[in-house]
Amino acid sequence: MTAAGQAAAAVTADQLLVRVRELLAAHPPAATGREDFLRARFDAGLAWVHYPQGLGGLAAPRSLQAVVDAELEAAGAPDNDPRRIGIGLGMAAPTILAYGTEEQKRRFLRPLWIGEEVWCQLFSEPGAGSDLAALGTRAVLDEAAGEWVVDGQKVWTSSAHTARWAILIARTDPALPKHQGITYFLCDMHAPGVEVRPLRQITGEAEFNEVFLTGVRIPDAHRLGAVGQGWAVARTTLMNERVSIGGMRIPREGGMIAPVAAAWRERPRLRTHALHQRMLELWVEAEVARLTGERLRQQLVAGQPGPEGSGMKLTFARLNQEISGLEVELLGEEGLLYEDWTLRRPEIVDFTGRDAGYRYLRAKGNSIEGGTSEILLNIVAERVLGLPPEPRDDKDLAWKDLAR
Amino acid sequence: MTPPYPPSAAPLDLLYSETEEELRTAVRSLLAARCDAPGILGRIESGRPHDPELWRTLAVDMGTAGLLVPEKLGGQGASHREAAVVLEELGRAAAPVPYLTSAVLAAEILIGCDGPEATELLRELASGRRIFVPALPLTLAPGAPLPPPVRDVGAGVLSGTALSGTVMAVADAVAADVLLVLADTGLYAVPATAAGVALTPLVALDLTRPLATVTLDGAAGTRLADPATARAAIAGALLSGAGLLASEQLGIAEWCLTETVAYVRGRHQFNRPVGSFQALKHRLARLWLDVASARAAARAAADALATGAPDAPLTVAVAQAYCSGVAVRAAEECVQLHGGIGMTWEHPAHLYLKRAKADSLALGTAGHHRGLVADFAELPAP
Numbered sequence: 099m100t101a102a103g104q105a106a107a108a109v110t111a112d113q114l115l116v117r118v119r120e121l122l123a124a125h126p127p128a129a130t131g132r133e134d135f136l137r138a139r140f141d142a143g144l145a146w147v148h149y150p151q152g153l154g155g156l157a158a159p160r161s162l163q164a165v166v167d168a169e170l171e172a173a174g175a176p177d178n179d180p181r182r183i184g185i186g187l188g189m190a191a192p193t194i195l196a197y198g199t200e201e202q203k204r205r206f207l208r209p210l211w212i213g214e215e216v217w218c219q220l221f222s223e224p225g226a227g228s229d230l231a232a233l234g235t236r237a238v239l240d241e242a243a244g245e246w247v248v249d250g251q252k253v254w255t256s257s258a259h260t261a262r263w264a265i266l267i268a269r270t271d272p273a274l275p276k277h278q279g280i281t282y283f284l285c286d287m288h289a290p291g292v293e294v295r296p297l298r299q300i301t302g303e304a305e306f307n308e309v310f311l312t313g314v315r316i317p318d319a320h321r322l323g324a325v326g327q328g329w330a331v332a333r334t335t336l337m338n339e340r341v342s343i344g345g346m347r348i349p350r351e352g353g354m355i356a357p358v359a360a361a362w363r364e365r366p367r368l369r370t371h372a373l374h375q376r377m378l379e380l381w382v383e384a385e386v387a388r389l390t391g392e393r394l395r396q397q398l399v400a401g402q403p404g405p406e407g408s409g410m411k412l413t414f415a416r417l418n419q420e421i422s423g424l425e426v427e428l429l430g431e432e433g434l435l436y437e438d439w440t441l442r443r444p445e446i447v448d449f450t451g452r453d454a455g456y457r458y459l460r461a462k463g464n465s466i467e468g469g470t471s472e473i474l475l476n477i478v479a480e481r482v483l484g485l486p487p488e489p490r491d492d493k494d495l496a497w498k499d500l501a502r
Numbered sequence: 503m504t505p506p507y508p509p510s511a512a513p514l515d516l517l518y519s520e521t522e523e524e525l526r527t528a529v530r531s532l533l534a535a536r537c538d539a540p541g542i543l544g545r546i547e548s549g550r551p552h553d554p555e556l557w558r559t560l561a562v563d564m565g566t567a568g569l570l571v572p573e574k575l576g577g578q579g580a581s582h583r584e585a586a587v588v589l590e591e592l593g594r595a596a597a598p599v600p601y602l603t604s605a606v607l608a609a610e611i612l613i614g615c616d617g618p619e620a621t622e623l624l625r626e627l628a629s630g631r632r633i634f635v636p637a638l639p640l641t642l643a644p645g646a647p648l649p650p651p652v653r654d655v656g657a658g659v660l661s662g663t664a665l666s667g668t669v670m671a672v673a674d675a676v677a678a679d680v681l682l683v684l685a686d687t688g689l690y691a692v693p694a695t696a697a698g699v700a701l702t703p704l705v706a707l708d709l710t711r712p713l714a715t716v717t718l719d720g721a722a723g724t725r726l727a728d729p730a731t732a733r734a735a736i737a738g739a740l741l742s743g744a745g746l747l748a749s750e751q752l753g754i755a756e757w758c759l760t761e762t763v764a765y766v767r768g769r770h771q772f773n774r775p776v777g778s779f780q781a782l783k784h785r786l787a788r789l790w791l792d793v794a795s796a797r798a799a800a801r802a803a804a805d806a807l808a809t810g811a812p813d814a815p816l817t818v819a820v821a822q823a824y825c826s827g828v829a830v831r832a833a834e835e836c837v838q839l840h841g842g843i844g845m846t847w848e849h850p851a852h853l854y855l856k857r858a859k860a861d862s863l864a865l866g867t868a869g870h871h872r873g874l875v876a877d878f879a880e881l882p883a884p
C-alpha cells in the first residue's frame with residue numbers, strides 16, 4: 099500500500115456509516131429541505147469522502163464513496179443532481195482542488211457540490227478544438243486594477259445558459275509557443291461582456307452555446323494556477339473529464355441496449371434474421387463493455403488502477419452509436435418519426451427519457467465531445483502502448499507565428 | 503417483459519488473486535524456458551507436436567493437471583479461475599500440450615460421473631501421469647446435440663463390452679492414454695492402446711493441437727456411467743471447456759498484440775518507425791481495447807464457473823461469442839502488420855493464427871454462442 103493509501107485508511111467504512119446515520123438522524127430527509135440536506139451532508143464530510151476535511155470530505159479512500167451513497171439512497175436522501183452539474187463535479191472541482199488557493203477552494207467547492215452554482219467549460223474555440231492549445235482568446239492584465247481583460251469567442255459550450263461560473267483558458271502571452279502562453283481562470287458567467295448565444299444542434303435543441311467574451315474583467319484572485327501555467331492546469335481538467343467513468347455499477351442490459359432488447363421482445367413482427375444477428379452481436383458487446391467497466395471499478399477499489407479507463411469512453415461512444423442506429427432500424431415505420439424538433443434549451447442530456455431518433459442523433463456527439471475518438475486512440479496508442487508520438491512542427495514556434 | 507436471468511446476481515470477481523498471479527508466474531517462466539517457437543516448429547516438423555517433457559513438468563511437477571479435481575480425489579481443489587490462468591499462459595505460448603482436453607474436458611466429465619471407477623481414474627488424471635481425452639469432436643458445442651454415440655455391440659450379446667464406431671476430429675487423441683467414449687449404453691474408459699482402437703492422425707489446421715479420427719472396432723472398456731449421467735457430464739464439461747477456452751483465446755490475443763506493438767516500434771520504413779503512422783496506431787489502440795474487454799469477458803466466465811453462478815451458461819456464451827473473434831482478429835492483425843515476415847514459416851505468427859482460427863470453431867462458433875445468448879436472454883430469432 100502506498101503512503102497515501104495508509105494515511106487514507108484511517109477512515110473506515112464503519113466509521114463512515116456511523117457518520118451517515120448521524121447525518122440522517124439530525125436531518126431526516128423527509129423533514130428537511132433538499133438544499134439544506136445537501137449543505138448538511140457537505141459539512142459532514144460526506145459529499146466526496148476523499149476530499150479534505152472542511153471541503154466536503156474526510157480524506158477517506160475514494161472507493162468508500164459507494165458505501166455512503168448506497169446508505170443515503172436507501173434512506174431516501176436527495177442527491178445533488180449529478181447530471182445537471184456534471185461539468186462542475188467532474189472537471190471544475192478536481193482542478194480547483196489541485197490548483198486552487200485555500201480561498202478559492204472554500205469559496206467555490208461548496209456551492210458547486212450542492213448544485214447552487216452550475217459550471218461550464220470555456221475551452222473549445224472555433225479555431226481550437228482537438229488542438230486546444232492553439233486557442234486564441236486573449237487575456238491581458240490591467241495591473242492598476244488587478245484584473246484581467248478577456249476578449250475572444252468560445253464554442254460548443256454545454257450548459258453555458260445555466261452556468262453561474264466557467265472554467266476558462268485564455269492566451270496571456272502570444273510570443274511564447276502555444277502550450278506556454280496559456281493561463282487558467284474561473285470566469286463569472288454573469289460578468290458584463292459575457293454573451294451566451296444558443297447553438298442549435300443536430301437533435302434540434304440547443305444543448306450547447308457560443309460564448310462571446312468582450313472586455314470581460316476577471317479579478318486576479320480568480321486565476322487558477324500561475325500565469326502561463328494554464329496548460330498544465332487544463333490537463334488536470336481533461337484527465338478528469340475522461341476518467342469520470344467508474345463508480346457506478348450498471349446492471350446487465352442496463353444501458354442503451356435496454357430499449358432495443360425490450361422492443362425485440364415486445365414486437366415480434368419487427369424481427370428479421372439480419373437484425374437478430376446484429377442485435378445479438380451488440381447485446382454481447384454491451385454485456386462485455388459492462389463487465390469491462392465493472393472490472394475497472396474493481397481494480398480501482400483494489401487500489402490497482404489499470405489503463406482500461408482511457409478506453410471506456412471510446413468503447414461506449416462506438417457502442418452507443420451502433421446500438422442506437424440499430425434501434426431506429428428495428429422500429430420500422432416508427433423509426434421514420436422524430437418526437438420533437440422544437441428548439442429547446444435542456445439542462446441535461448437525457449438518453450433514456452427520449453425516443454430512438456434522438457438517441458441516434460445525440461449519440462453522434464459521444465465520439466466528439468470530451469475529445470474525439472481519433473484523439474483518444476492517439477492517446478491510447480502513445481501512452482498505453484508506447485507507440486511513437488505524432489510528428490509535430492509546432493512545438494517550439496511562437497503561437498503568433500502558427501498557421502491559422 | 504423482464505429478462506429471464508437473475509437481475510442482481512452477486513457481482514463477479516473479475517480480478518486476479520495473488521495466488522493466481524503466482525501460478526501465472528510459475529507457468530509463464532516454465533513456458534519461457536521450455537516452449538519457444540523454434541522448439542514448437544521443430545516438433546511439428548518431426549510429426550510429434552506434443553511435448554511430453556513439458557507436459558510432465560507442467561502437469562505432474564507443478565500439479566496443474568488436477569486443478570479442477572477436488573483434493574480428496576487427489577487433485578488441487580482449485581477452481582476454474584486458476585485453470586483459466588494456466589490456459590491464458592498456454593495460449594500466450596501456443597503450447598502443444600493436452601491441457602484443455604485432459605485437465606479440463608476429461609476432468610469435468612469424470613467429475614460428473616461420480617462412481618468408484620470414475621473416481622479412481624480421476625486420481626490418475628489429477629496426478630498428470632496419464633492423459634485422458636474425450637473421444638468427441640473438438641467442434642462439439644455446449645447446447646448442441648451430441649453426435650450419435652458409438653454403438654456397444656457387445657451389450658446383451660457377448661458377455662463384455664464391444665464398442666464400435668467412428669469419431670471425427672478428436673483433439674489430442676494421439677497423446678491419450680485413455681479415451682473417454684460415449685456409447686449408446688453409457689460412458690466408457692478405453693485404453694488408447696486397447697485392441698480394436700485405431701487412431702488415424704489428421705492433417706490439422708492448428709499445428710499445435712493435433713486431431714485424429716478415432717475408430718473403434720469391438721473395443722473393450724470400463725463403464726463409468728449410464729447414458730443419462732454420461733450426457734449430463736459431457737454437457738457440463740462442454741460448458742466449462744467453452745468458458746475456459748475464452749482464457750486461452752485471451753492469451754493468444756495478448757501475445758499477438760504485444761508482439762505486434764514491439765515489432766512496429768522497431769521496424770522503420772519511410773525514415774520513421776511504422777508504428778508512428780496513425781493508421782496503425784489506431785488499429786492497435788482498438789485491438790488493445792478489444793483485448794482489455796476480452797479479459798473482462800474471460801474472467802467473468804471463469805468466475806461464474808468457479809462459483810457455480812446461476813447464469814454461468816449465459817456468461818460463458820457471452821465470453822465465447824466475444825473472445826473467439828478478438829483472438830482471430832489479433833492474429834490476423836499480427837500477420838498483416840508484420841508484413842512479409844509475418845507470412846513466413848519461421849515467424850511464430852502463423853502458429854497463433856492457426857490456433858486462433860481453430861479455436862474459433864472449437865466448442866462452438868461465435869455464431870452458435872450468440873444463438874445461446876438469444877435463448878438465455880430471451881431474444882428469440884424471427
Ligand SMILES: Cc1cc2nc3c(=O)[nH]c(=O)nc-3n(C[C@H](O)[C@H](O)[C@H](O)COP(=O)(O)OP(=O)(O)OC[C@H]3O[C@@H](n4cnc5c(N)ncnc54)[C@H](O)[C@@H]3O)c2cc1C
Nearest residue numbers: 219220221222227228254255256463466467468469470472
Ligand atoms: C455535444 C458536445 C458538447 C461539447 N461541450 C463542450 C463544452 O462544454 N466545452 C468545451 O470547451 N467544448 C465542448 N465541446 C467541444 C469538443 O471538445 C470539440 O468539439 C472536440 O474537442 C473536437 O474539436 P473540433 O470540434 O474543433 O474538431 P476538430 O479538432 O477540428 O476535428 C475535426 C476532425 O479531425 C479529426 N482530428 C483532429 N486532429 C486530429 C489528429 N491529430 N489526428 C487524427 N484526427 C484528428 C477529429 O477527430 C475530427 O474527426 C463539445 C462538443 C460536443 C459535440
